[in-house]
Amino acid sequence: MAAYVCTRFCINKSKGSIRFIQRRYRVQTKWVSPKFPATELALHNFDTSYSKQLRGLWPSIRVAMLCEQKYGALINSFSSAPNVITELERFNRARTCCSSTQYKSQYQMSCFPKGDISRFKPARPDSSGILGYYLLDAASVLPVLALDVQPGRTVLDLCAAPGGKTLVLLQTHSVTNDLSGSRTMRLCRTLQSYLPKEFLDENKIHITSTDGRQLRMTEEKSFDRVLVDIPCTTDKHSAMVEENNVFKRSRTKERQKLPLLQTQLLLSGIQATRQGGNVVYSTCSLSQLQNECVVQQAISLAQQELGITVQVQDLRWFAQRFSDTFHFAPQLSVGELILPHLRANFGPIYMCKLQRMN
Ligand SMILES: C[S@@+](CC[C@H](N)C(=O)[O-])C[C@H]1O[C@@H](n2cnc3c(N)ncnc32)[C@H](O)[C@@H]1O
Numbered sequence: 001m002a003a004y005v006c007t008r009f010c011i012n013k014s015k016g017s018i019r020f021i022q023r024r025y026r027v028q029t030k031w032v033s034p035k036f037p038a039t040e041l042a043l044h045n046f047d048t049s050y051s052k053q054l055r056g057l058w059p060s061i062r063v064a065m066l067c068e069q070k071y072g073a074l075i076n077s078f079s080s081a082p083n084v085i086t087e088l089e090r091f092n093r094a095r096t097c098c099s100s101t102q103y104k105s106q107y108q109m110s111c112f113p114k115g116d117i118s119r120f121k122p123a124r125p126d127s128s129g130i131l132g133y134y135l136l137d138a139a140s141v142l143p144v145l146a147l148d149v150q151p152g153r154t155v156l157d158l159c160a161a162p163g164g165k166t167l168v169l170l171q172t173h174s175v176t177n178d179l180s181g182s183r184t185m186r187l188c189r190t191l192q193s194y195l196p197k198e199f200l201d202e203n204k205i206h207i208t209s210t211d212g213r214q215l216r217m218t219e220e221k222s223f224d225r226v227l228v229d230i231p232c233t234t235d236k237h238s239a240m241v242e243e244n245n246v247f248k249r250s251r252t253k254e255r256q257k258l259p260l261l262q263t264q265l266l267l268s269g270i271q272a273t274r275q276g277g278n279v280v281y282s283t284c285s286l287s288q289l290q291n292e293c294v295v296q297q298a299i300s301l302a303q304q305e306l307g308i309t310v311q312v313q314d315l316r317w318f319a320q321r322f323s324d325t326f327h328f329a330p331q332l333s334v335g336e337l338i339l340p341h342l343r344a345n346f347g348p349i350y351m352c353k354l355q356r357m358n
Contacts, residue, residue, distance in 0.1 A: 038245035042238035045247065046286075053288050057329075057339065061286070061348075064340035065239045072097060072111035072138025072346075073120050074168060076194050081126035084133060085110065094120070097138055097325045107145065107168060111138045111325070114343040131193050136164040139326055139338040139346035143229060143282035144168040146318055146353050153224040158212040158269050163190035165229055170195065170205065175223070177208045177215075184209040213264045215272055222274035230262045232283040232290050235348055236340065259289050259297075266298040270310055273356040278313070282351040286337065291350040295334050299354070313353040 046065075051058045073094065075084055085108065088094045094110040110133070112118050123131040144165050149155055160166050160176035161183030167190065178184045188207060191200065199205075212228075233255065238247050246255050262283070269279045281298075283290050295312070302308040312334050319328045319336045326346055329337035335352030 034242075036249060038242055038247040038249075039239060041249070042233075042235075042245065042247035046235065046239065050286055054286065054329075060342070061339055064342050064345050065236050065348075067342060067345055068117060069137060069236060070111065070117065070345040071120060071135045072109045072141070073123070073133040073135055074141065074164070075108040075110065075133050076123075076131060076167070077108075078195050078199065079126045079130045079132045080128070081124065081130075081132040088120075088133070107141065109138055109141055114325075117345075125193075128196065129193075130196060134164060134167055134190075134194060137284075137346050137349070139349040140164060140282075140284070141168055142318075142322065142326070142338065142349060143227065143280045143351040146315055146351055147225050147227055147278060147280045149225050155225045155227070156223040156269070156272050157227045157229070158215075158265060158272070159229050159231060160184075160207075161187040163187040165227060166191070166205075167194055169227065170199075174204070175206045175208065177210060177212060179209065179211050181209055213261075213268050215268050221272075222277070223272055224274060224277045226269045226273045226277070226279045228266050228269040228279060228281045230265055230281065230283050230290075230294075232258060232262065232285040233287060235285045235287075237284075259294055262290055262294045263297050263301065266294060267301055267306070270298065270302050270308060270354065270356060271306065275356055275358055277356055279310075279354045279356070280351055281335075281354070282349060284347070284349055286339075286348045286350075291337065291352070292333050292335060295352045295354070307358075309357040310354045311357055313355055315351070315353055 046062070050061070054061060073088055085096070088110045094112050097109050097111040120133075120135055123133045123135070125131055147155075147169075149169055155169055155174045157166050157169060157174060157176040159178055161178040161180060163176070163186070166174065166176050166187065176187065178187060184207065191205070191207075233246055238245050245251075266279070266281050269281070273279050281295055285291065299310050299312070302310050315336045316331075325344060327339045327341040327344060329339050335350055338347035338349045340347050
């Protein structure tokens with residue numbers, strides 16, 4: 001047993017002041033670990049399903065999933081901090097790992113070379129408080145690049161919080177949405193740290209917090225590009241972190257319903273796309289059930305129930321272009337999957353690009 005000092009706030013209503021009160025609590029040091037840790041349940045589930053799905057590839061992917069995540073630094077083109085890229089390259093030995101050839105200055109990502117597991121320093125603010133780069137799994141930029149956003153195009157980011165992909169999207173007129181109020185607040189904080197105040201004031205971005213399944217789009221309101229970056233089993237997080245783990249026993253039903261929610265959100269995304277426009281569906285899971293099966297189910301429901309024809313776009317050329325940096329799964333029935341690998345520990349990220357034909 002040990003005694004800890006705990007500080008409490010106390011608001012004195014009559015005087016309107018805040019006082020600090022120091023109290024001594026006796027806290028039990030004995031930690032009672034859960035009988036079934038969610039991370040173990042996740043790994044058991046993955047071993048059962050992914051050893052069948054990925055066969056000989058699974059043991060090495062498993063090792064990578066249990067090792068530290070590798071990050072990339074998305075250069076913030078809104079920051080006026082000088083020499084962000086040079087500093088990253090010179091002092092951190094990072095190099096540019098992906099950039100858009102059409103809009104090079106818009107999308108630029110630095111990451112450490114293969115096998116280098118160094119960490120980036122936290123980004124520093126420029127004179128207006130805007131941060132120079134955003135750290136994220138470098139592979140999670142690929143679904144946005146596959147969406148091929150161009151100036152003047154309207155974009156909907158259907159499940160946007162905490163906002164990593166929104167930042168990549170943001171040189172266009174964008175609408176971003178997330179169901180969760182608290183996560184939408186987090187999205188707002190991300191945008192405030194990375195975008196100039198004038199950009200937010202000019203209403204170039206609309207932030208909404210509604211259920212993505214209830215968008216009820218009309219033709220006039222539809223978008224050129226829609227990103228459906230879906231809630232999923234977030235495999236790497238689930239294998240490593242107890243907190244907010246979807247494999248907790250208390251969340252079994254929620255987890256089992258994920259493929260249904262994912263199909264409904266993708267269908268909603270397809271409905272929100274204008275004729276000829278594109279949708280990119282993405283997850284951070286290896287699961288066939290949440291990836292290819294959801295895409296195939298949504299395509300057939302769109303045809304049968306909504307009379308909307310959707311075509312899968314070939315992303316093999318795209319995977320080829322980034323194969324120096326990322327490890328892609330051998331050919332899938334639809335879409336591309338980035339596999340975690342010890343020398344380039346990004347992903348898992350699944351993405352599939354669709355085109356609405358009518
Ligand atoms: C994988 S996260 C999105 C990550 C984000 N795109 C990024 O890059 O930072 C999935 C998000 O979907 C949101 N979500 C879950 N159910 C939803 C629904 N029915 N409609 C809209 N968003 C939903 C969750 O709150 C969560 O923030």
